[in-house]
Every structure is written in structure tokens, then in C-alpha cells.
Amino acid sequence: MPTFIPLLPLVLALPLAGVVLLVLFGGRIGGRASGWLATTMVGFAFLLSLAIAFEYEGLREAPASSGTEADHALDDEGSHSVEEHGASPEWPVIERKLWRWMRVNRSLPLVVAAEPLAVGDTIDETMLDIVDVPYTDALGILDLSISVHRMWSADQALGLVARDAIEVGEVLSDMNVSAGADQIRPLGIPEAVGDFSLDVGLRLDWLSVLMLLVITGVGFLIHIYSTGYMAHDPDRRRYFTYLNLFVFSMLVLVLGSSFLTLFVGWELVGACSYLLIGFWHRSEANASAGRKAFIVNRIGDLAFLVGMMLLWTHFGSLAFGDVLPRAAELTGLAAIAAPLLLLGGATGKSAQIPLYVWLPDAMAGPTPVSALIHAATMVTAGVYMIARVHPLFDNAPGAMAAVAVVGGATALIAALIALVQVDIKRVLAYSTVSQLGYMFMAVGSGAYVAGVFHLMTHAFFKALLFLGAGSLMHAMEHGAEHAGEHPEALDGIPYEQDMRHMGGLLRRAPRTGWTFLIGGLALAGVFPLAGFWSKDEILLEVLAHGGGLYTALYAVGLLTAFLTALYTGRQLLLVLFGEPRSEAAAQAGESPLSMTVPLIVLAVLSIVGGLPVLSALGAPFPERLGDVLGHHAVEGLDKIVLALIASAAALAGLGLAWWMYGRRVPDLGLMAGRAGAASRVLWGKLYVDEAYHILFVAPFVRIARVLWKFVDNGLVDGAVNGVGRSLLAAGQWSRRWQGGRVRGYGLSILLGAALMVAWLFVAAP
Amino acid sequence: MNAVPLGHWLLLTTALFGVGAAGVLLRRNVMIVLMSVELMLNAVNIALVAAARAHGQIEGQLFVFFSLTVAAAEVAVGLALVVAIWRSLGRTDVDDVSVMHG
């Protein structure tokens, strides 16, 4: 008997309770307690998730009896299990309806006469069949019209379930009372697609279990880290409120049992991201970055929204359990449009071309936020979503290819841009964009398991890197305080984030330094760290998918792997090794335990997180994910050779990085886009922001003013005022002729006379 | 050509009538307006006499006789009004006389 799975809503409720408590009582308990309250909530959520995961593992069953155990397990009437399509899943998909959210277009009883009626007949219930159809057609109208003509002695509505006996008038008998479905047919008027009922529900399968663990686990660590990182911020309470709200929203996203529930989380995490990026709102730049993130995300959300409308129009439902098994029913334009629209949504949330521009700016938020939202969880929502709705993509190879191409292009371009960055967080930000591109490449190749696998390992090591970066910034600030002088900010980058001021931090902050090193190597894909396994898996799957496009994408992936190793090696060398390049770096100090313990935990996960042996121990990947996402057997390729090639690319990148930055003291003068045209273009981030500004933002702002000042005040209002003024002027003018002035009347007489003469000419020429 | 056709007479009176009307419409001095009214009457009178001559009928002249009488009465009343206006307003601008009382 499962005890924890029915408690699934509690996982959601805990962080939400944290939000409510912090809003209501946060002011009274103070910032420090607020932090621990929030952390405790997420901690409990994590523990519960673990328990649920273990319990879910125990639900494994033979395919034949699929679902029955879950039915027994959940006595709640809202719960039921749904059998997924595909190769006999071993675990049941558990869905639990929480409440009916929206209901529209309910079925109405239609009255049809069971036998023909004659004039003077009396209808009683036995003579009528009450048929349940979506709507009553003309009956409502009929009763209205008849009441006017007093055809009904009882003056009672027709068709109203015939509760009372009704005397039938002749009109009705002529119509034979069957003026229902068979006589009146649609005439080019769009027909309603039945009952629209939408529930808020949760869905549990291995995919959501994995996401659940990642979100609550990494979220918990980052909460702990934040209590240290934000210890001196006066607005901690607000920070932790947002953070808890984010965890809640993200859980809604991954646990939602329908497109619309997913979308709720989808938008809410965007809102949390907006709030957290602009957390230090006194700075205009932070607020703008938050706004940019929200609006760019909304552009993607629009595509998602339209995609949902399209799906609903075809399926009459948005529940995963209704839509996904029937995905193959989509044909023609809708088959390709629906996944492409969803991809549009994913490019916004997961920062892919063309909507990736918000993510680098999002680094304006507190660093733990970058780690949690903009590296580990929210930005991977696009990958999760595509994996979740993969039957739609499987149904449209064109859309799949689009996903892969978007991912490949993003991976390569972001990696290139990352090469020249000097801001420690920006390197990581572009790295995140690039790695997300990797995941897209994977899901675009049908390798959903590999994509989600990389999602998880990336969550570990990228969260580690961001938290490490935050810890190093902390160390730099500490050092600057010690040294009594702040290094100068170059190119508008704060000194504590500028890698040009760092160097040799491995010695100054060993715990942070070593874990940062582990994270970096995992990102570079060094055997046997987590990144190696997942990246290797992706490259393998892309190549295995076959075809010229995917072979080219394999090359792109390999090149990106090389570039990733290059910029990671560069970052590690600049930050951790060499001589300190500023007093702040020389005197930097280690961060408190609350910050370094999460780093150590994440470092351990980054080391072991990808080991194939874990799967055998019960970890939710990759076989168990395959249970949801489809098993994928790669044949005909030598895995070892491919792994060696990938490792070679990673090592070559690291080697080149050493040759450029480790061999001798790096030349700081050549950084930040000062090493030739190519580096300038990359430093300028390919001028995409500028292009968007010229193409979209500036015209929008200018047209807004024109619309307001010229069109609205001038034309539309001018037309109205013009009519008013001309009427007024006509009144004023004619009033003078009636003002009692003799000559006015005289002139009227004269003109009248002239008109009369003229009329005589016309009438009698 | 030893006589003037009726049309020429009428054209002359039309012109004269127009000049009188112009005086009525364009001038503000009430005296000149009254004189212009007389001018218009005069134009009509000439037209009547010319028509009488052209048709050889005496009635046209009789009409003129009557209209002269009416003109005399009109001038008498009109001037009385002017005097009354002048007394009450101290001015005799036609545009000042735009209300029926006071």
C-alpha cells in the first residue's frame, strides 16, 4: 500500500505554504528565520519526493496487470491510472485530479418526441426521449417564439424536460416536435466542439519523478546556499518568498497532467524569474533585465498558447492522457504546426535561437537564482516539455528536425560567444545556452532519454558552477574588503565578477576552488564525470539517427564539445590557477559552510551523477525514463570509438586552453573583444541584441508615440472633435443670422430671392 | 432706333435695384439704409412706369402713385423709429438694434 504517493499534492503545498507564511508572518520572524523557514519547506518537499520516488519504484509490475495496482493503491476517487501507448510500460502513470478548473459548453438535454404528436395532444414525460447532446439547437428559440403567439395554454416553455404536461399547439405538431438534431443542420457556422472541461491534476511517471527530485533536491541545496549567500541582504524575506514561489511553480510545471496545467507552471516560473532577476530593483539594469526576460518569454508563451488552442480544437481536450495517445491522429498542417508552436514556446523558456537573448542578461539576479532558475531548472523546462509531449514530435519528423537544428545552432553560437567573455557569470550563462542547445539537439533526434539525462547532469554541474562562481565572488568581495581597495571595474563589469581580476583562487578558497574545478571538468565532458556520460549519449544518438542533417549536427555537436572544453578550460585557468591579478584575489577568503556544503554535495553528484552503474542501483535513468519516453536501442555504432572521439575533442579543447592561458601569463589586453575582428564580433554577442533593438524595440516605441499623439489624439479623436467643432461652428454661424440683426434677415431674403429665381431657371428653362 | 425697348429699361431698373439692395445690406448707418430702401422702391417704380409705357396701359402709373404714397408712409414711420431708437440707444447703427425690447 503506497503511503507517500497520495501525498503528492503536499510536495506542491509545502513551498506554497512557505510563500503564504512568509507573506503573512515574514515581517515578524525576520530575515534569518524566513530563510530557514523557506529552506525547511523545500527540504521537506525533497524528502517527500524521495519517498515518493522510492515508492513509485516499487510499483513496477508486469505489463499485463498494468494499472490495477495503482487503482487499488489510490482510494481517492479523483485518482486513476492511465495506460500509455507504446511498448508496454512497466510502471503505471498515475493521474490525480485535484479540482475542476474550467467547465464550459456543458451537455444539454435535448427533447425529442418518441412518437408523432397530433394537435391537442398533451405531452408528458413518457412521450419524450431526453437525449444528451451538446446543445439543444432550436428548442430554446422555439419556446420563445411560441410564447409570443400564445400557442401554449400553459404558456410553459417547450422542451424544458417536460416536467409539467403541456398542451400541444398546431405549430408544434406540424414540426413534429423533432426540431432537434435531424432537421436543423449546421450551415457553415462553426460547430462547437463538445463539452470543455479542464481539471487541475497531477501526473506521476518517471519523467516527473526525475524532475521532482532534481527540482526539490537542487532547490533544497540552493536554499541552503542562499541562507549564507544572502545573509546580509535586508530583503531576504522577499527573496525567499520568491524562491519558494518558484519551486512551487516549477513543480506545477513538471507535475501538471495537462498542457494547461503545465502552462500555468510555465508562466509562473517566468513571473518568478522576472521578480528574481530584478530582485535588486534599485538598479535600472536589473529591472530591465527582468522585464526583458519576461517579455521574451511571453513571446514564446504566445506560440505555446496558440499551440494549445490548435490541440484543443483537434482533440477537445488538453489532458496529456487524452491528447498524447491520439497524437498520430493529427495530420496535415496541424501535425507540423502544433509541435512547431510548442517549440516556439520552448525556445523562449529554454533560451534557444531566436529567443535566447534574455538569458545572459538574466545574470543580473542573485547568483543562487542564476544557479537554480537560469541553469538547473526553469530553462530546462523546454526540454522537459518536448520530452513530455514527444508523441506530437514523433508524429512530425519536420518539427523534430527543426528542434535539432535550433538546438545545434544555439549550442554552437553560444559556445563561440562564451569564448571571449570575461565575466565569470556570463561565461556560464552562454555555456548554459549552449548546453540547452545540446539538449534540444538530443530531443530533436528523438533521443528524449539522452536529452533529459543531460538535463539532469547539467543541473548538477551547472548549479555547482554557478554556486561556485557566487562563492568565488563572495571570496573576492571578502578579499577586497581585506585589502581595503576595490579593483577598478573594466568594461562595466563589476570587479568581483571579472575574471581578469582573479587568478590563483584555488589556493585562497580551496573548498570552493576544488568543487568549481570538478564542475568545470564535468561541463567539459571529462571521463568519468557526469557531463561525459550524458554528452556522449547525445552525440551517439544524434549520429545514430542517421541522415545527412543529423550527421552534420553530429559534427556541430563535436565542435561544440571542443569549444565547451576550450572556454571551460580558459575559465578554470583564469580563475583558479596562475598568480592573483588583483589585491582582492590575493587576499580572497573562503565562504561559510552554509555555502560550501551544497557545493560539495553537488560536486559529488557531478562526479557520480552520470555513472551507468547508478541505474542498476535504482536511479531514475535511463532505463526507467525509457519507460515513459520510449526505449531507444542504438545499433551499428561502436560506442567505445565514439566515446573516445568525444573525449578527444574535450581533451583537445582543454589542451588548447592550457596552451593559450595556462602556459604563460595571459595577456589581459587582448580580452573583451580586443583580439581582432572575430573576437570583437563575439564580444558584441553577434550584435543580436542591437539587431532586435533596431528591428523590433525601437520601431515599437516610436510607433507607440505616433499612434498616441498622431493617430489617437489627431485622427481618431480629431475626427470626433472635428465633427463636434464643425457642428458647433455651424451653430455659431447660423445663430448670427438669427440674432435679430436686420441686415442678416435682409441678406436671407436676398439669397432666398436669388435661389427662387435660379430655381425658376431650373424648373422652367 | 428712336425708342428704347422694354428690356433695356428693365435692365436699368435691375441694376438700380441691386445698388439699393447693396446699400441696405452693406451699410450700417440707418439713415443710409432707409435711403437705400427708397432707392429700391424707386427702381421698381421706374420698372412699372416703363412697363406701362411699353404696354400703353395707365395702370402701371397708378401703381407707382400708390407705391409713392406707401413710400411716404414708410419713410414717416421709419424715421420715427430712427428717432425713437436714437433716443433710447444714442446710436443709429442698424446692428445695434438686434433685440425686440430695451
Added chain:
Amino acid sequence: MLETANAQGFPLLSLTVFLPLAGAVLIALMPKRHPLLDFAIAIMTAGAAFALSTGMLAGYDSDWMVNSPRAAFQFADPATPARWLPGGITFQIGVDGISIVLVWLTTLLSLLALLFSATAVRVRVREYIALMLILETGILGVFCALDLFLFYVFWEAALIPMILLIGIWGGSRRIYASYKFLLYTMAGSALMLVAIIGLAQWAGNGSFHYFDVIGGMVRPALDQRFGIPGTTFAMDLRVALFAAFALAFAVKVPLFPFHTWLPDAHVEAPTAGSVILAGVLLKMGTYGFVRFALPLFPEVAHAAAPWFLTLAVIGIWYGAWVAFAQEDMKSLVAYSSVSHMGIIMLGIFALNAIGMAGGVLQMVNHGLTTGALFLLVGMLYERAHTREIAAFGGLWSAMPRFSVLFLIILFASVGLPGTNGFVGEWLSLLGAYQAHPVWGILGAFGVILGALYMLSMFQRVFFGPQSELSASMTDLTAREIAVLLPLVVLVLWIGIYPATFLDPIEATSTVWAAALRAGAEVAVGP
């Protein structure tokens, strides 16, 4: 004639509608000037009306005989139409699922607006309160009237107090604004009166009662459809009558080219006036479409739907775009109303159950969020005596509570899931998409545009370096929070559990949508 589910013989609805008026009369009769007493009377009567309407909303039976538009009317009062004036003019009021939520919204917003006004108004307090109460009765009557003439009387009766509120207690250009409002509305509704009289003559057989008229409108089509010799109702006459109704309602909504009275009226109106104006007065227009223009002329509505959808989409884009350029917070909110009302119109003219339900729910939502926004801006204005966006900046640090409440309402306004805005927008857009995908997609762009202007404004006012003015602000008082809190709670309530309002709405709109479709089919013929 009209059997209702909730006929207890107790004039619940009449009491709700006329209690505020009675309060106004009572205040007028009060011999001396006791502003406090006046307020007490006003708040008691408005509160009682609110309590009664809450009871009716709770007592509304969504499942009672749901398959006839007529049967959807409940709490009818009197039970059978009473003769009111000679010439077939009757008196009967009743609510269906669409009216009841609007009635409830009206009583709520009126109460809150009165509570807010307790400090905001300092001159001619008595007249002000009395006018607010008269206004409430007028609007309630519009939403309940079951007689076309009665509807028209209430329609105009609601107009007059609003004009006086703007014209007496308004800002510097109040006279211009109130004239413009008056002329616009009158120009629209004059033709409607003609149409109403025409309908009563041609369709209602001399009766102005809603059911008589609507039955008469459908009757000729039915006769023709089933080959029964009878009357005919020329199509061009139908079109003309529809146009007369549509013009009156489009001005009130306001639909795109008829909107320019709105920013002026809003900017000049006192805060409570703006709340009522945006919160419920605009809904009279959309309600008019749902209640009269569409059911009376289903076939014309179907034919004209593309035009209205186009105007609605233009309104969505245009209102948002112009709002983006605004420098005054109030006019920004006013233009945002143009945009949001466009979404409502989009839902209504989808002419299906989902769109209609979404549109009506969005009416409620827009009333709550925009009412709250005007209250918030009004509270800021009371402190700063300016509404210029550029004058603020960094307000969050000075007014954290105010900022949080503003943020929640803002999220509702941009339609974030979890708030009411999302439910309404989603259903409206879905309905529109189902009817005409292109318009649905174009309308959905409002999602982005709304975020653009709202977030820009929010950033400029609340974020960034603190301006001198912002630094001098004090946070909300308990009374102000008490005024806002119900709205915030409702915003979240409807976002999370909309059934409270959506059930009556959808029960009614489903029937109406079916009737509309059937009516159009019958009229066009197979």
C-alpha cells in the same frame, strides 16, 4: 409567465436594485450636513445590496432547467411582467447566469468605491455619495431589466450620475470630458431608442417585454423555415436595427474607433468614478451585446461577426500600443481597458459557448483588476498629487505593501495563470480561435502587448533609483488595504477556482450560444 427557480415571493432582486436609490433619497432627506452619517447610510445600503447580491449569486441554480435561455432567468420580480406604462411597457427584472455575476460585481465595486471615497472627496460630499448610489441603482437596473424600455430607462439613468460625477468632482478638464462622454453615449443610444420602439412594434406585437420581442424576432424565420405562412421580417430592416443597437453598445464598450471618450473620462473622473466607469459601466456595452444585439439578431450577428472581431483585434493591439506610450498612469490604465475590452468582444463575437463564457468572465475579471488598478493609482495620487509615471521611480522601497498589491493586480491584468485574467483571456481567445483561428491568434498577441506596457510602467514607477517624490511616500493604511484586499483575494480566487462565477456563466452562455447558432441556422434556412 416566467417561472423561476428562486421565486420565494420575496422581492430579493428589487430590493437589491433599489436599496441604493433608497439610500440616496434618505441622504437627500437628511436635514443637516453630517458627512459621517451620510457615509454610514451609503455604506450600509451599498453593503446591504452587496450582501443580497452575494446571497443571490450563491443561490443561483446553475443546473435548473438549463436548456432554455428563458429558464435561465431567476429571481424574477415580479413573477409575471407588471404593466408599467401604457403602450405595452412592462416592469420585470430578473437575472440569468450572465447578469447575476455582473450584478454582484456592481454591488461589490460600488461598496469599495464608497469606502475609498471616505477620504478622497472633500467637497459636496452629500451630493457625491447620493450620486454614487443612484449610479449603482442605474447600473444594476441595466443588468436586470427584462423589458426593453425599462432597460433603456436604466441605461440613460446610469449615464446622468456618471456625467455629474465627472463634471463636478473631476480634474481640470472635467467639463470637456463629461461633455464628450455625454455626447458620445447619447449619440449612440438615441438610435437604440428608435430601434427599441421599432422592435416593440414589429416584433413584440406592441409589447416591450424582452421575451415577446425576442420571440417575435425568431418567429418569422421559424414560420418560413417550416413553411408556415406568416409574417416576414425584412433582412435589411434587421440589419438596420442591429446596427442601431450595436452602435450604442460599441460606444459604451468602447470598440476601437469609438473609444476616445474613455481616456478623457477616466483621467478626469474622480477615482471612485473611474472604478465604476471601468469596472462596470463599460460592461453595460458588452452586456448589451450579449443580452440584446446578439440574441435578437442571430443571423445578422453571424454575418457581422468578422467585422466586430476585426475591430476587437484592432482594439486589442491599438489600445495596448497606445497605452505603452502613455505618461500618465491613469490614462495608461484607461487605454489598457480598450485593449482588454477588445479581448472580451473577441470572446463574445466568437458566438460560441466557450468564447461567450470567457468574455463574460473576463468582464468580471476586468472589473476587478481595472477597478483595483484605478484604486491603486488613486491612492498614489492622494499622496503624490500627480500620476505622472516619470515623477516616480524606486517606489518599492518606500511602499512595499502597496507594491506587492500592485504587482498581484498587474499580474492579473497581464493574464498570468493563477490569476483571474488568465482564465478569462484563455477562454475568450480559445472561443475566438475555435470560431476564426486567425482572429484568435491575432488577439492572443494581446498577451505580449499587455506585458509590454504594464511591465514598463511598473518598472518606471517601482524600480530603479528612488526619486525624491517616491522617497516621501508613506505605505498604505489599514483602511486602504481593507479596500484592496477583497479584490486581491478575488483575483486569486477566480484564477484558481473560477467555478463560483464560471458555473452560472457557462450554464447560461452554453444555452445562449446554442440558441444563437440555432437561431442563425433557422433564419438562413438549410
Added chain:
Amino acid sequence: MSAEVLLFYVVGALLLLSAGAMIRSNDPVHAALWMVGNFLLTAVLYLVLQAPFIAAVQVIVYAGAIMVLFLFVVMLLGAQPMTRSEPIAGHRATAVFGLVALVALLSVAVARAPAAGRMPPPLTGDFGSPEAIGQALFTDWVLPFEWVSLMLLVALIGAVMIARFGSQSEDPEETSG
């Protein structure tokens, strides 16, 4: 060209000129004098038209009595400064347009009229003579004649009443404000 034709054109031109001068005078006295000239020229035209009696009456009544009345009133009122501004926007332009239109239309009408080319017929000796007019006046037209005399009386009394009550009831100070 006979003397009649010559007189018509010369006197007609002078008539129009004097009329124009009259309406253009700023001083009412000048205007009155131009009017006298105009009336006298009219009398000449009456003579050309074989209407000696009318000509005589014209001279006596108009150039004599009415003229004197005008001059009296002008003298009584004295010279008054006149503003040239127009209280009605567009009045002058509209008036000129209307005048030109009316005169042009009437001229065209006259020119196109069938009777326009009619030449005066030869006449009997007493056409227009006092006897002939008296004959007609006191036979066929005696009733109108009496009515007109009555009207003159009414006008006389009316003029007196207006002038008198105007002085009694109206106080300039009361109405000036």
C-alpha cells in the same frame, strides 16, 4: 438716335452713378443730397416714359417732402461715427455674392423674357396726363385710393406715437448698460 434714346442712356447712367455715390457716402447729408439728385433724374426718366404726372409727384413728394424729412432727421441726429466692422462673419462677402447672383440672374431673366424686345407703341395724347390718371384713379381705382389715404393717416399717427413713446418710456441710461 432720338432724344429719347439719348436721354435714356445718359440719364440712366447718371442715375446709377448717383445711386452708387449715395450708398457710398459716409455723411448722411451727402447721401441725402445724392438721393435728391437721384430722384430728380428719375423724374426725368418718367418724363421720357410719358408720365408727366408721376414725374411731378416724384419731384414733389420725394424730392420735396420725403427729402426734407430725411434732412430733418439727419440734422436732429447729427453726424455719427460709423464702425466698418461686420458683426456677422462673412456677411459682406455673402452679401456681395448674393447681390451679384441676384442681379445677374434677374438680368438674364429680363434679357431672355419675350417682352424684352417690346417697343413702346404710339400713344394717344393724354396718356399719362393728370386727367387720364385722375380718371382712372377716381373710377376704377377709387377704393384702393381711399385705402391708401387711410393708410397714410395710420402711418401719420403711428409715426407720432412711436416718436413720442420712444421719448417717454425709454431712459437712455437704463438701457445703455
